[in-house]
Amino acid sequence: MPLRFVSPGHLPRVVWNREVPEVVVRVPEAWSPAQRLRVLEAWEAELVSETLESAVPEWEAKTGLTASGWTVKRLKSRWGSCRPDTGSLVFNARLVAFPRECLDYVVVHELAHLVEPSHNARFHALVEGWLPGSAHLRKRLRGGSPSPDGSGASPGSPSRPGEGMAP
Secondary structure (H helix, E strand, C coil): CCEEEECCCCCCEEEEECCCCEEEEECCCCCCHHHHHHHHHHHHHHHHHHHHHHHHHHHHHHHCCCCCEEEEECCCCCCEEEECCCCEEEEEHHHHHCCHHHHHHHHHHHHHCCCCCCCCHHHHHHHHHHCCCHHHHHHHHHHCCCCCCCCCCCCCCCCCCCCCCCC
């Protein structure tokens, strides 16, 4: 999906045109590339957070597990993390580029760490039991491509922001 930065002199905001499709980041002309990127990253985190507001409780109910809380950050090398000792979950804002089923996989994966901290056979059996077909989703995320056929942008670029997610 094309990404465009424009400087109309307005307050910063992101406009997602699904019909074109295109993401337009409106920022003041004087802003640096780093400032412009922060606006885009905040928007990505907001979209992921909105989806997690329903996804986390849904998967907590399905798994019988409960997280103490969750946050969204722009992580460099992980899609999520879990602190089993505190029950706290962290999700990557870059999940915005993937369909909802990939976000669901990360939620289930991190919830599973509440009862099994390591990636052993028991862990994978739990995840697969709660989310059949999870191995396919794991491979898709590891490949870094939002599209099922493996084409598309790397996980660091918003090729298809929030597809399958609530805007």
